[in-house]
Amino acid sequence: MTAVATRPVATRSWLSDLEDEAIHILREVAGQFERPVLLFSGGKDSIVMLHLATKAFWPGRVPFPVMHVDTGHNFDEVIEFRDRHVARLGVKLVVASVQDSIDRGRVRETPGQPRNPLQTVTLLDAINEHRFDAVLGGARRDEEKARAKERIFSVRDDFGQWDPRNQRPELWDLYNGRHRRGEHVRVFPISNWTELDVWAYIEREGIEVPSIYYAHERPVFQRDGMLLAVTPWTQAGEGEPVTTESVRYRTVGDATCTGAIRSIATTVADVVVETAAATISERGATRADDRASEAAMEDRKRKGYF
Amino acid sequence: MPGQLLRVVTAGSVDDGKSTLVGRLLHDAKAVLADQLTAVEAASERRGYDGADLALLVDGLRAEREQGITIDVAYRYFATANRTFVLADTPGHVQYTRNTVTGASTADVAVILVDARNGVLDQTKRHAAVAALLRVEHVVLAVNKMDLVDYAEPVFDSIVGDFAAAAASLGLDTFTPIPVAALGGDNVVERSARMSWYAGPSLLEHLEGIESSQAAEVPARFPVQMVVRPRTAEHPDYRGYAGRVEAGTLRAGDPVVVLPSGRTSAVAGIDTPDGSLDAAAPGRSVVVRLTDDIDIARGDLLAVDRDPRPSVVRSVTATVCWLAERPLRAGDRFALRHATRDVPAVVDEVETRLDVTTLKHDQTDELQLNDIGAIHLRTAEPLPIDPYSLNRSTGAFLLVDEDGGATVAAGMVAAPSE
Numbered sequence: 041m042t043a044v045a046t047r048p049v050a051t052r053s054w055l056s057d058l059e060d061e062a063i064h065i066l067r068e069v070a071g072q073f074e075r076p077v078l079l080f081s082g083g084k085d086s087i088v089m090l091h092l093a094t095k096a097f098w099p100g101r102v103p104f105p106v107m108h109v110d111t112g113h114n115f116d117e118v119i120e121f122r123d124r125h126v127a128r129l130g131v132k133l134v135v136a137s138v139q140d141s142i143d144r145g146r147v148r149e150t151p152g153q154p155r156n157p158l159q160t161v162t163l164l165d166a167i168n169e170h171r172f173d174a175v176l177g178g179a180r181r182d183e184e185k186a187r188a189k190e191r192i193f194s195v196r197d198d199f200g201q202w203d204p205r206n207q208r209p210e211l212w213d214l215y216n217g218r219h220r221r222g223e224h225v226r227v228f229p230i231s232n233w234t235e236l237d238v239w240a241y242i243e244r245e246g247i248e249v250p251s252i253y254y255a256h257e258r259p260v261f262q263r264d265g266m267l268l269a270v271t272p273w274t275q276a277g278e279g280e281p282v283t284t285e286s287v288r289y290r291t292v293g294d295a296t297c298t299g300a301i302r303s304i305a306t307t308v309a310d311v312v313v314e315t316a317a318a319t320i321s322e323r324g325a326t327r328a329d330d331r332a333s334e335a336a337m338e339d340r341k342r343k344g345y346f
Numbered sequence: 347m348p349g350q351l352l353r354v355v356t357a358g359s360v361d362d363g364k365s366t367l368v369g370r371l372l373h374d375a376k377a378v379l380a381d382q383l384t385a386v387e388a389a390s391e392r393r394g395y396d397g398a399d400l401a402l403l404v405d406g407l408r409a410e411r412e413q414g415i416t417i418d419v420a421y422r423y424f425a426t427a428n429r430t431f432v433l434a435d436t437p438g439h440v441q442y443t444r445n446t447v448t449g450a451s452t453a454d455v456a457v458i459l460v461d462a463r464n465g466v467l468d469q470t471k472r473h474a475a476v477a478a479l480l481r482v483e484h485v486v487l488a489v490n491k492m493d494l495v496d497y498a499e500p501v502f503d504s505i506v507g508d509f510a511a512a513a514a515s516l517g518l519d520t521f522t523p524i525p526v527a528a529l530g531g532d533n534v535v536e537r538s539a540r541m542s543w544y545a546g547p548s549l550l551e552h553l554e555g556i557e558s559s560q561a562a563e564v565p566a567r568f569p570v571q572m573v574v575r576p577r578t579a580e581h582p583d584y585r586g587y588a589g590r591v592e593a594g595t596l597r598a599g600d601p602v603v604v605l606p607s608g609r610t611s612a613v614a615g616i617d618t619p620d621g622s623l624d625a626a627a628p629g630r631s632v633v634v635r636l637t638d639d640i641d642i643a644r645g646d647l648l649a650v651d652r653d654p655r656p657s658v659v660r661s662v663t664a665t666v667c668w669l670a671e672r673p674l675r676a677g678d679r680f681a682l683r684h685a686t687r688d689v690p691a692v693v694d695e696v697e698t699r700l701d702v703t704t705l706k707h708d709q710t711d712e713l714q715l716n717d718i719g720a721i722h723l724r725t726a727e728p729l730p731i732d733p734y735s736l737n738r739s740t741g742a743f744l745l746v747d748e749d750g751g752a753t754v755a756a757g758m759v760a761a762p763s764e
Contacts, residue, residue: 054350054351054430057351057629059631060590060629060630060631061629061631063590063631064571064590064631067571067572067588067589067631068571068686070571070572071571071572071644071686094619095618095619096588096631097574097588098618098619098633099574099576099578099580099581099584099586099617099619099633100574100575100576100578100581101576101578181421181422181423182422182423185403185420188420188421188422189418189419189420195751204418205418207418207445208752208753209444209445209447209448209669209753209756210448210451210753211447211448211451211742211744211753211756212451212452212738212739212742213452213590213739214683214685214742214743214744216683216744216746216751216753218681218746218751219751220749220750220751231421232421232423232432234423318379319379319380320379320380320381321379321381321382
């Protein structure tokens with residue numbers, strides 16, 4: 041192997057603690073399950089997850105595939121990044137398509153509504169089809185109050201449901217992945233990271249993320265207090281003037297319900313500073329799907345959402 | 347950016363105002379963002395409350411918000427100029443003690459709340475017992491709702507005296523008492539002007555100042571999570587053992603014993619993708635190479651080959667928190683999860699149960715949900731263990747239901763037995 045200069049024991053930071061914890065969890069998944077998969081959308085959290093997986097199994101390869109649950113409403117930059125990134129790392133990509141689920145009549149699309157809720161059916165179908173027993177996700181507890189209640193190893197029943205009132209006690213760093221046939225376990229290795237931690241880690245590790253996370257000029261319009269991009273699926277309506285602004289994305293999801301923020305942060309260092317000073321939460325600023333009700337995320341999670 | 351990470355668990359009885367305290371802590375430490383506060387204000391108004399109910403910041407589940415109680419652990423994150431905090435807010439209901447145990451197991455500090463009007467309750471003692479049993483290093487007694495007892499010093503002193511008596515019989519040597527009024531923010535982040543008799547720090551000041559004393563230097567423990575054999579062109583012959591240093595510091599050149607087999611070798615190298623290390627501190631995830639080619643698999647434990655070494659036993663006396671609805675009795679069988687190893691186990695005897703009112707250990711032959719007790723068990727295969735008092739990770743185990751997979755007990759090794 042190639043030995044680089046050794047580091048002293050004492051130079052520890054909280055980012056290293058979080059990295060060590062995530063690597064330990066990823067290795068437990070490889071040790072306890074037969075058919076894990078890592079959810080990979082090309083968003084920053086899943087990119088960090090895949091980066092952690094390459095470190096966890098180094099100098100070997102990541103011993104499981106990655107899966108994108110694709111709504112079909114994507115930012116071109118993200119799909120281009122996704123394909124290039126998995127090719128470079130040599131991991132297998134499974135694409136589970138919401139459009140396929142619609143075409144096969146598994147779900148019905150409501151015109152004008154985002155496809156995010158439909159992802160649940162596509163995800164659960166893909167888990168059944170590939171017989172995945174562990175599904176690694178990049179959800180973080182700081183994102184949302186229902187996610188703050190989530191375990192690191194979280195059992196889902198035959199119907200993919202989460203029962204927040206009956207979760208397994210999770211003690212020390214002993215993760216219990218036992219499950220019945222037909223059940224699967226969702227695993228969240230970066231549960232204890234915040235948005236700022238993710239960006240600080242991206243900066244420290246020099247990780248590449250899609251260009252839309254950095255400030256760029258884009259035609260946008262205002263709707264429900266959010267800045268939406270003009271895309272084939274989102275067109276400005278009457279009284280929604282389109283302007284070109286310097287924006288970036290804090291989250292990357294379905295293009296129809298993910299808003300941009302005004303920003304001039306063009307580098308990762310700028311984004312770290314901007315994130316540290318933010319006064320609006322990540323999902324509050326940019327996700328229409330969480331605004332439906334006080335318990336919108338809990339309700340989606342109960343049905344098997346990420 | 348703030349350096350050291352401090353893990354804090356909060357525990358209190360129902361209506362002690364724990365979620366309000368946590369909400370106040372987050373709010374006054376500027377860890378609540380504008381849109382989150384707006385959402386809480388709107389939700390409070392819908393419920394007809396006066397002002398924002400900060401408890402709604404942490405009680406995120408529908409059932410919690412409807413009933414005004416905390417059901418499951420909520421994890422919150424905030425940082426001050428000095429420190430990064432992970433806060434596990436745990437429920438007060440006896441029914442949900444298992445969730446309190448979950449939060450306490452990884453904590454450096456336990457903040458135990460009491461209502462100044464009610465003083466030390468059985469549930470307070472239960473929380474103190476959990477903190478003592480799990481060996482949470484620092485305990486804070488937050489006497490809340492001081493505003494409802496006219497900020498009176500004698501009330502505070504009397505509660506501190508009661509708690510000290512309970513703590514002593516549980517083996518909790520030291521704790522830090524702080525009088526607070528979470529509703530108004532007294533002594534939460536800012537020191538209160540209404541309790542001039544109290545000269546100590548606010549809760550946040552105290553938390554910022556806590557020194558996390560690494561456990562006394564013990565010989566390193568390294569449970570093997572997986573064998574790394576890439577067999578690629580770049581690394582054709584590489585063979586290493588991936589895992590996390592669970593105690594002590596592992597150094598290149600250390601003599602090690604592989605348990606339970608008892609074979610000996612030495613650390614040839616400690617590898618990470620960022621370079622090799624001379625030494626790996628507790629908590630580090632690394633890959634270890636040994637000087638000898640010996641049979642090692644997931645579940646094996648590498649221990650530095652000097653005293654105190656782990657005991658390799660098939661029989662254990664342990665303290666357990668029983669977390670299942672059905673009772674625990676002699677003859678019950680489980681999968682026992684220890685470090686990275688699963689072994690079948692059978693309970694030989696249920697010996698005693700802690701009475702949280704009297705704090706005495708009574709003879710019993712079964713444990714009910716949320717009971718803490720002493721049991722004796724046998725395992726189908728030899729297990730390399732340490733007493734929990736020596737080592738939090740190689741002294742801890744879970745009992746897992748073999749059919750459903752539920753975690754039914756948290757176990758702490760009292761003593762290995764032959």
